[in-house]
Amino acid sequence: MDSNGEVVNIIRSYEDFMPYCKFLKEERFDIYQIPLHGFKMEQFKLFVNDNKGTIKIEGQRPKGGSRWSRFRQKFKLPCNVYNTKDIHASFGNGVLTIRLPKREPLMISNSDDKSDLFVYNGKLFRLKISKRGILGSIALVAVGVAVGGYVILKHLPSTHAAEKH
Secondary structure, eight states, rough: OOOOSSSOOOOOOOOOOOOOEEEEEEEEEEEEEEEEEOOGGGEEEEEEEEETTTTEEEEEEEETTEEEEEEEEEEEOOOTBBBGOOOEEETTEEEEEEEEOOEEEEOOOOSSTTTTTTTTTTEEEOOOOHHHHHHHHHHHEEEEEEEOHHHHHHOOOOOHHHHHH
């Protein structure tokens, strides 16, 4: 209300911005760090949608008078990489930190033989070789042996020719 007792509608003007987002990869979890300096925790909201695999952050704060600053940020999470039930967010020193815990890799094996497993860069992999790949490798080795034998027979002096001289 103004001094005459009349209701005054103040129209807000918004300045939209896209906050910088830093992405850090670690062994057991990944981290989003989003600087939101000037914001208070109660001025933004974070939504995790397990079904869609998304994280949405939106917020707004007054800048002075009728001017407001606001943002919306949405992240699509890759399928079956993160344990979305255990996502943790914290806000301190003007930075929103979102920790995305990685799921444990599934170990599916029909036998007790683990000879086809190997570790690379801290991750467990299973070596898969098809019959076609094995047969191709055998054929390549056979051709190499045949070509090598032919070169040896044609270009090396035979022992019979050396005995005659």
